[in-house]
Amino acid sequence: MANILAFGDSNTWGLIPGTKERYPWGKRWTSIVQDKLDDGRIIEDGLCGRTTVFDDQLRPFRKGAEILPLSIESNYPLDAAIIMLGTNDCKTIFHANSHIIGKGLELCLDELEKYIAPEKILVVSPIKLGEEVYLPGKDPEFDKASVAVSKNLRQEYEKIAKRRGNQFLAASDFATPSSVDDEHMDEKGHEKLSAAIIEKLEEMQIA
Template sequence: MIKNILCFGDSNTWGLNPQTGKRFDESIRWSALLATKLGSAFKVIEAGQPNRTLVNHPPFNGLVSGVSYLKPYLEKYSLDVIIITLGTNDLKKRFNLAPVQIAQGLDDLIGDIKYFYGVSNHPKIIVLAPAYVECVGAYKHVYEGSEHKNHLMSEHFKRVALNKGALFFDLQSVVSVSLIDGVHICSKEHSKVADVVFKIMSKDIVLA
């Protein structure tokens, strides 16, 4: 029986190329690479959306660009694993959010996933804290001040994941954003993300 893996994230899951502003193809996007690594017994559902947030569109309510768009995936697919890669867009200066507030959005999202399925019958959840934003390039002023929030946000994400029984990995330990725009990851970093997720699943989730 094919296992369904949902990759739910923002533009770095969607695969935005920092050099061109367009989308990387399937040979580069980390979620597509993960599908290749996992093989035919798995279906990887790529659900990246530029500008997606954790806080400003409450779970299951609001615009397509917010976390509300998760619910249709839960309804459509019988999911075995949900990989959450969000938080970067919440660091934008205009939102003026503290790291603990962003982490509360993650807590709420995981809570709503569990409520949807029933607390004891939900898919495995993997939380990937995003690569740290650098205040350079095209988005320098958009993310002004985020360099003081990056580390704390990841620490709070780790706490939330542990409290909610989710697996956690901080992408900052292996991935760096492009200095072209300070937000998006280049092709070689996508490969690193795919490797990380595959190793997590191989170690902590039954792949057979």
């Protein structure tokens, strides 16, 4: 049985848009993938607010590259990994463009590749932020520039994955953020993303 680490932020954890609650098993994409795997185990490691490399002074312990070694070792051995980070890196507090966020992603990949072959790592660029994500009642930690940066992550991540020999999938090709908060996927988004990931895992001869 293949052990597959799913490392990400709130859209991997399964946050229900506009709440602090989590989609139940069978609704979040990680669990849908698990239920459809013939011979594999998804290890869920999603955390709300997680970044690639940025320390969030408002929310500690969210730095992905720092936490990854612990997650890898505690779940060892791993046969494959899915990594979907970058949305929180777009927050105004970090002032990061897509190139810098890509550098952060690479530090995460460096950690994964110490234990997992590059071709067994699936890099998933996150969904785009909605145009009104920064409005009151949604998430003012973002602004208009954040939305623009989120749109550029697909191209940046694809370029990185191709250069490093990783697999690539763009979540934004299959899912959009809910209009409730312009940041998180609804149930349909989780379902569509899970189908795309299952197909990709089959291509990778993991599922």
